[in-house]
Amino acid sequence: MKIERTGMAGSLESSDVLVTIDPNVGRGVEVVLKSIAESRFGKQIRLLIEETLSELEVVEARVQVEDRSALDCTIKARLVTAIHRAAKMSHPDWEHLS
Amino acid sequence: MSYPPDRESLERFLGERGLSLDPDIDYAVACYDGAEIVGAGALSGYVLKDIAVAVEAEGAGVASAIVSHLLAEEGRRGLSHLFVFTRPAAEATFVSLGFTVVARVPQRVVLLENREEGIEQYIAALGSERTTVPGISGSIVVNCNPFTLGHRYLIETAARECEVVHVFVVDEERSLFPADVRFRLVQEGVAGLGNVEVHHGDKYIISAATFPSYFLKEPSEVVATHALLDLTIFGGRIAPALGITRRFVGEEPYCEVTGTYNQIMQQLLPDFGIEVTVIPRLERENAAISASTVRNAIRDDNLDLVRSLVPPSTYEFLISEEAMPIVRRIKTVNSRH
Numbered sequence: 001m002k003i004e005r006t007g008m009a010g011s012l013e014s015s016d017v018l019v020t021i022d023p024n025v026g027r028g029v030e031v032v033l034k035s036i037a038e039s040r041f042g043k044q045i046r047l048l049i050e051e052t053l054s055e056l057e058v059v060e061a062r063v064q065v066e067d068r069s070a071l072d073c074t075i076k077a078r079l080v081t082a083i084h085r086a087a088k089m090s091h092p093d094w095e096h097l098s
Numbered sequence: 099m100s101y102p103p104d105r106e107s108l109e110r111f112l113g114e115r116g117l118s119l120d121p122d123i124d125y126a127v128a129c130y131d132g133a134e135i136v137g138a139g140a141l142s143g144y145v146l147k148d149i150a151v152a153v154e155a156e157g158a159g160v161a162s163a164i165v166s167h168l169l170a171e172e173g174r175r176g177l178s179h180l181f182v183f184t185r186p187a188a189e190a191t192f193v194s195l196g197f198t199v200v201a202r203v204p205q206r207v208v209l210l211e212n213r214e215e216g217i218e219q220y221i222a223a224l225g226s227e228r229t230t231v232p233g234i235s236g237s238i239v240v241n242c243n244p245f246t247l248g249h250r251y252l253i254e255t256a257a258r259e260c261e262v263v264h265v266f267v268v269d270e271e272r273s274l275f276p277a278d279v280r281f282r283l284v285q286e287g288v289a290g291l292g293n294v295e296v297h298h299g300d301k302y303i304i305s306a307a308t309f310p311s312y313f314l315k316e317p318s319e320v321v322a323t324h325a326l327l328d329l330t331i332f333g334g335r336i337a338p339a340l341g342i343t344r345r346f347v348g349e350e351p352y353c354e355v356t357g358t359y360n361q362i363m364q365q366l367l368p369d370f371g372i373e374v375t376v377i378p379r380l381e382r383e384n385a386a387i388s389a390s391t392v393r394n395a396i397r398d399d400n401l402d403l404v405r406s407l408v409p410p411s412t413y414e415f416l417i418s419e420e421a422m423p424i425v426r427r428i429k430t431v432n433s434r435h
Contacts, residue, residue: 008173011166012195013159018169020178020212032214034196064178064213066196068162085173 001093003061007086010070010078017070019078021086024062029053035067048072052079056096061086104128111135115150121314122306123148127167129160139164141171143306147183161191169212181307182210200302201334203326209307217331220300221339224264233261236344237337239303240265241312241389243273243435244416245283246408248348248387251380253288256346259375262293264340268304272313273435274393274428279415286411302331311355313435321355325362333370344373351379351386382406396428 003023010018024030031049035042049063061083067075084092105119108128112118119126122142129137136155140148146168151160172180181200182192189199189208197210200217211217236256242249256263265288267281275283281298288294301307309328311321336342345367350356364374379386387407395403396416405413415421 006173006176006178008170008178011170012162013166014162018166018196020173022178034214 001056001058001083001087001089001096003058003083003086004088005086007082007084009081009085010074012066012068014068015070015074016068017075017078018066018068019075019082020064021082022062022064023086024060026060027062028060029058030062032062032064033067034065035069037067037069044072045075048075049079052076053083056080056083056093058083107135108138111138111152112148112150117148117150119148120310122310125168125171127164127171129155129164131155136160137164139168141168142310144172144177144179144301145181145183145307145310146172149182149184149188162195165192165195178212179216179301180212181301182212183307183310184208184210200307201327201331203323203330206323207327209327209331211301211307217302217335220302221336224297224336225339231261231341234259234344235340235342236260236263236346237340237342238263238265238346239268239299239332240284241268241273241304242280242284243275243389244280244392244408245287245412246387246389246392247382248380248389248407249284250287250409251387252346252348252377253294254291255377256344256375257291257293260293260344262295263291263346264342265294265296266299266303267296268299268312269301270299270305270313272306274431274433275424279424283412283415286415287409289411302336304328309359312359316355318354318358321358322362325359326366328359329363329366333367333372337370337372343371344375346375346377349376349378349386352388352390393428396425 003021007021010016012018031046033045035045045067049065108126109119119140120142123140124142126140128135137151137160139146149164182197184192186202186205186208192210197212198214200209200211202208238253238256240249253263253265265284267284269277271277285296299305304312308331309324311324347360350360367374392404392407404416
């Protein structure tokens with residue numbers, strides 16, 4: 001999916017995550033993760049982000065994730081929504097979503 | 099949050115906490131506990147400000163609810179690089195919400211942004227355009243609405259005294275001439291000068307985030323706070339990155355806000371090792387040449403006067419087809435900028 005503009009999903013409330021996706025022309029994928037659980041879950045969260053981006057075939061994007069102790073399913077849901085908004089897709093991309 | 103908008107209560111809530119809704123606010127939100135406001139926040143473009151939470155409601159997630167709501171609104175607008183302008187006491191709250199401090203004015207204000215590497219990236223981009231110079235690096239910050247012979251004179255004067263002059267053009271879209279046009283006219287206007295580099299001010303120099311007063315009429319106390327913030331960023335972060343030790347500015351006979359800013363600049367920048375030089379304005383028939391004079395001449399269709407106040411590059415633009423919508427706007431809008 002091609003990132004055309006800013007896409008945001010989620011919130012800063014406890015147990016949620018705020019995902020912001022921006023175009024990143026010529027710079028590939030850059031992930032900025034802010035999480036209080038960085039030392040414990042940082043690696044796992046980054047892996048989840050990478051997998052999701054790969055599933056939706058996103059090759060160029062700036063992904064900022066502010067984690068407020070969210071579960072994996074929440075992170076993934078917010079990420080998928082933000083990507084769709086950034087790609088200006090109003091219908092879910094069922095083909096790429098498992 | 100399904101109460102009808104009640105601006106008065108919101109203003110009262112903020113007033114009790116020493117805040118007020120700035121004139122340039124384009125969105126405001128209030129958080130209610132029953133019928134009482136316990137928190138509020140507002141937006142001005144990409145800047146979050148006037149955020150306050152009642153003491154009794156602290157720790158209940160009100161701040162994160164308000165900030166989340168404001169961020170969602172910014173997201174709907176397609177804005178993702180955001181700033182927060184708030185009291186020093188609130189710094190810790192915003193840092194915990196993921197914001198990074200850009201600059202502080204002790205006891206007055208703190209500016210934060212939601213990208214850790216925001217200002218660093220801006221500074222790195224400035225540096226990548228330059229080569230290290232042995233002599234003096236000077237600087238000028240301009241709006242150029244539009245670029246005039248007065249601006250040219252100021253830049254030429256600085257260029258004579260420095261090895262290189264860095265000219266920063268204000269990027270905010272609050273002037274009659276769009277930012278990209280203003281920038282281009284500056285580049286064209288200094289084309290003959292070999293030691294001048296033109297940069298974008300981006301969001302870090304005279305912007306809605308660093309010096310909102312430039313675009314509003316504010317009481318001088320507020321102007322002073324904003325000026326201190328903008329100059330702290332310039333002196334503390336931007337100037338050192340480029341080795342700047344001098345800043346040049348034209349004398350300001352007309353605008354009170356700019357006058358206050360210049361005064362504070364002369365007091366503050368020396369603390370950062372930057373010498374400030376005030377250059378008297380270039381005059382034509384005993385009147386200082388200024389962009390507002392040019393805009394008035396345009397408004398009056400006085401092309402002869404316009405031609406005498408601007409370089410050929412600016413004049414060529416003003417009579418071109420591309421300038422027509424701008425000229426029309428100048429004639430119909432009664433704007434200070």
